[in-house]
Amino acid sequence: MNDRKGRFVSHPDDDATVIEGHAGADYYALMTEATRQLLIERGLLIQSDIDAVIASLEAPRPEWGAMIVARAWRDDAYRARLLADGSGAAAEMGFRIKEAQLVVVENSPTLHNLVVCTLCSCYPRSLLGQPPWWYISKSYRARAVREPRRVLAELGLVIPPEVELRVHDSNADMRYLVLPMAPADSGTLDEAALAKLVTRDAMIGASLAGKDATMPFGRSKPHG
Amino acid sequence: MPRFSAGARVYIVDLGKTGHVRIPWYVRYKEGEIERYCGAYANPEDLAYARHDRPKVDLYRVRLRQTDLWPDYDGEKRDTLDIEVYDHWLEPAGDEP
Structure with a gap:
């Protein structure tokens, strides 16, 4: 990398503790x-x-987050509160966010959000439960900030060039929830039916809502 | 009173610290814009060593352009990245050290 004067700055040979392949x-x-x-x-x-x-x-699970998303789709005032204060809006529905703050980021026709924790595996565990295996993999953590469009395309989610892709590195005290766009054909559904369209991966930004539980990364680790 | 407001241009420094540092290398020496002030939190650089008596530090979310982070970024110019940075890792942009 280069510093602000263009001088090359070497990366320290720093093998920080990692989750996978952790000897010992x-x-x-x-x-x-x-x-x-x-x-x-x-x-x-x-x-x-x-x-x-x-x-x-073990109690928290993606369905809790899906209930919040469905409420936000049906209730504009709730959506506004959710975007302003994620933890407060989650508490309204009885979900206590135990991490510092929940930041909710909203997808739109011009913006797609993707969450990663490059340093470890920070994730809104008190709401969604444990993160999927790929979320803590070194390759996802490295590539999601470096070539996020390629990562998503490999997962079957092509972000059009006119849409801004915004990656959120969950590196410190905030935790992130993506508010996906409601599927176009969901206008008549009630909240309970809407919540079924919201997958865990959609709330990370790795897929869209409404794809009938399409899990581009799979539900379980394919090997090992 | 936080030092920066939303929209302020900032430069992420390299403090050369070791230990439980939450500012990854790829954002150091980079410029971005304050997206929001997140509040004051215990400094993880102290917390990891059970130094609970240290003052809290201001935390911001900083928005950077991907093309500033990676000169060979092959996505779209409009792509961005948001990351949390503690106050002591920030300088106002344009202030040469």
Whole structure:
């Protein structure tokens, strides 16, 4: 890369901790289990504490986000509040955003939004649950900021040249939810039916809503 | 009172810090525009080392043009990228250091 005076600046040989291919993953799994056993043996934790935390981590799911999107499609005042204060609008529907802030970004005929976390795997987990496997892959994290149109095209989503593609690097305290465009033929549907058109990937910006659960990246890891 | 308002042109510096730094290399030495002020948050550079007594720092979302980030960007000139940057990584654009 070059600095503002055009001088070349080298990238440090910095192999930060990554999620995938993390050497030593077995070691940490073993240490986690050993720590759990010790904490229980010494009476510092009981198993039901751990179960409760796991349950709260596993409860959020994409359907929660889909309910918010469907409400925004049907209620302009709600959409305005959602775009101004994502966490507040989510709370109106009973969803407590536990991360710092939820920022909702709206797709339009002239703008498409895509979310990535280049540094790790930041994601609105308290609303949508755990991110899909590809979201935390090194290739998605690197390429989504470098050649986002190619990444989306490989997934079957071609963004027309006249549409601005805006990538959001979820690198710090905000978490992001894409508000997709309502499908053209959805005018008569009620909120519950609309919510069924909103996929997890559409709320990341990796697909459009209404494609009948089209999952360009697939639901599960194809290998391993 | 935050130092920058929406629309202000800013330059993202390289502080050369190690540790839990949230400003990726690809946006350092780049210019962009403040998209919004996000509020004041604990600095992750302190938080990662359990320094909970340090003051909070202002956080902004900065919008950059993809063609400024990547000289050989092969998408459209209109494409942009938004990223969060803490105040101490920002300078007003145009101020040569």
